[in-house]
Amino acid sequence: MYGGRVMAGMMGHNRGPSLEAGFGFRKVAWGKARAALMPALPLEVVRLRVKRAQRLGLPYKTYATVRAVTGRDIVGFLFSDNALGVRRGGAVPEAERARLEGLEGAAARLIAVHGPGDPAAFLEPGVIDGAGRAPGLMASWRGAREGLRALAAEAAVPYDGLVVVAVTELEKEWSAIAGLGGTIPRDVMFPS
Numbered sequence: 001m002y003g004g005r006v007m008a009g010m011m012g013h014n015r016g017p018s019l020e021a022g023f024g025f026r027k028v029a030w031g032k033a034r035a036a037l038m039p040a041l042p043l044e045v046v047r048l049r050v051k052r053a054q055r056l057g058l059p060y061k062t063y064a065t066v067r068a069v070t071g072r073d074i075v076g077f078l079f080s081d082n083a084l085g086v087r088r089g090g091a092v093p094e095a096e097r098a099r100l101e102g103l104e105g106a107a108a109r110l111i112a113v114h115g116p117g118d119p120a121a122f123l124e125p126g127v128i129d130g131a132g133r134a135p136g137l138m139a140s141w142r143g144a145r146e147g148l149r150a151l152a153a154e155a156a157v158p159y160d161g162l163v164v165v166a167v168t169e170l171e172k173e174w175s176a177i178a179g180l181g182g183t184i185p186r187d188v189m190f191p192s
Helices: 022-039 043-056 060-070 094-102 142-155 175-179
Strands: 075-080 108-113 128-134 162-166 184-187
Touching: 043 060, 060 184, 075 142, 108 142, 128 142, 142 175, 162 175, 175 184
Parallel strands: 075 108, 075 162, 108 128, 162 184
Antiparallel strands: none
């Protein structure tokens, strides 16, 4: 029942915009509030950010989202051995290796290795800049946070500028656990 009438056939429909008094004012106020949230960047700044996204090999929308959320540039990537496609005891596959080499000088490349792999085995100039142990399944939040932040500190990368490249749900949580700069799926970094 709506206004004394039955709204037949409208079940689940939001009936469009409100026509109550003050609708026009609310629409204008809402539009201004949204515009105020999005800063107007000079064209040259946008161009520089597009180039930076290209240098990192990320879609601009992904790069801009991370910048907007963290308020800073992406200074490094934290990969899990899963995200790099490393199989037990193996090396980084060639396609992923080429992508990592392309990041040299643009961003730090860190790897968190799940047990029983040896993180030191992955350190390779021009490919991986820092390596450490990935938090285990039974690690406490505090232990996981301290381990991930220690990996960033050892590589001299500010942890809030470090973006996790993840495959599993557990890895996707690393960013929130350690206060890192965000998480992107493996497919964004290594498109098929």
